[in-house]
Amino acid sequence: MNLQWYPGHMAKAKRMMQENIKLVDVIIELVDARIPLSSKNPDIDSLAGNKSRVILLNKYDMADMRYTNAWKAYFETKGYYVTLVNSRNGNGVKQVKDVVNKACEAKIERDRKRGILNRPVRAMVVGIPNVGKSTFINSFVGKATAKTGNKPGVTKGKQWIRLNKNIELLDTPGILWPKFEDQAVGLRLAMIGSINDNIINTTELACELILFLSNYYKDSLKDRYGLETLEVLENLESAEHVLKQIAIKRASLLKGGEPDIDKAANYVIDDFRNVRLGNITLEFPESLEELKE
Numbered sequence: 001m002n003l004q005w006y007p008g009h010m011a012k013a014k015r016m017m018q019e020n021i022k023l024v025d026v027i028i029e030l031v032d033a034r035i036p037l038s039s040k041n042p043d044i045d046s047l048a049g050n051k052s053r054v055i056l057l058n059k060y061d062m063a064d065m066r067y068t069n070a071w072k073a074y075f076e077t078k079g080y081y082v083t084l085v086n087s088r089n090g091n092g093v094k095q096v097k098d099v100v101n102k103a104c105e106a107k108i109e110r111d112r113k114r115g116i117l118n119r120p121v122r123a124m125v126v127g128i129p130n131v132g133k134s135t136f137i138n139s140f141v142g143k144a145t146a147k148t149g150n151k152p153g154v155t156k157g158k159q160w161i162r163l164n165k166n167i168e169l170l171d172t173p174g175i176l177w178p179k180f181e182d183q184a185v186g187l188r189l190a191m192i193g194s195i196n197d198n199i200i201n202t203t204e205l206a207c208e209l210i211l212f213l214s215n216y217y218k219d220s221l222k223d224r225y226g227l228e229t230l231e232v233l234e235n236l237e238s239a240e241h242v243l244k245q246i247a248i249k250r251a252s253l254l255k256g257g258e259p260d261i262d263k264a265a266n267y268v269i270d271d272f273r274n275v276r277l278g279n280i281t282l283e284f285p286e287s288l289e290e291l292k293e
């Protein structure tokens with residue numbers, strides 16, 4: 001599997017990020033609640049230095065709440081301020097201002113001691129492609145108006161959006177590259193649709209998804225496709241067998257009457273991405289593996 005992301009892109013994204021990080025007090029990092037680790041690039045940690053850190057578990061409307069709460073706790077133990085958002089309908093977006101203020105409390109206190117009062121904190125949004133950065137920024141900013149930053153220390157051309165008297169947001173998000181050297185990560189990114197579908201094998205992807213679902217969300221799979229029985233699967237071959245059963249149930253047959261597994265694969269992937277299999281999280285903090293159904 002291959003991501004369309006080249007060294008040139010990465011170097012440029014990294015340079016811009018380094019430049020912008022210097023200008024802000026707090027980094028608001030979006031991750032996808034269905035794959036909070038696979039949608040996070042750890043390089044941001046070294047780029048961020050000692051800036052305050054906020055993580056938004058975005059698209060939580062699509063993820064499994066049991067695990068989303070566990071991920072929130074996980075990131076909090078790592079020192080992040082964390083909250084859940086659905087940028088598409090705005091749920092949770094209002095709370096982000098409070099979380100940003102909390103994350104910056106120490107800085108505000110330091111400023112106060114130095115006699116600097118009411119200086120707004122500056123924030124920027126970062127995340128991998130398709131994680132919801134633009135949607136979030138639109139929802140977060142709402143009716144606030146963009147103002148060109150003409151203050152000392154602000155690079156010319158950067159737009160700061162004044163959200164309220166406490167927070168200014170850089171209008172353009174920082175783009176992080178995914179950890180695509182890790183195959184398991186690539187697979188999860190492909191499952192949620194963050195990798196161009198033309199460069200992946202959908203049938204193989206559907207088999208991987210079925211394999212996972214049979215372990216963690218067996219009933220969702222069984223109910224959606226009316227399968228009489230479903231074992232916890234152990235390999236891709238048995239997942240392909242399930243795909244055949246799904247094709248038969250859906251009357252997706254090739255000319256000779258053979259089950260059309262490619263078509264069934266498309267159903268499964270499409271159903272998953274559109275939450276028709278229910279709210280599903282594809283990876284868990286290690287301590288939660290035992291929650292298997």
Ligand code: G4P
Nearest residue numbers: 058059060085086087088128129130131132133134135136
């Ligand atoms: P990016 O800037 O990080 O690249 O991501 P972008 O905002 O373009 O969002 C990518 C897709 O994710 C969009 O869907 C967007 O609507 C969707 N999205 C963002 N946040 C959420 C969320 O919290 N929940 C859900 N369910 N979806 C979210 P799209 O299908 O590409 O576009 P559109 O049909 O919404 O226009």
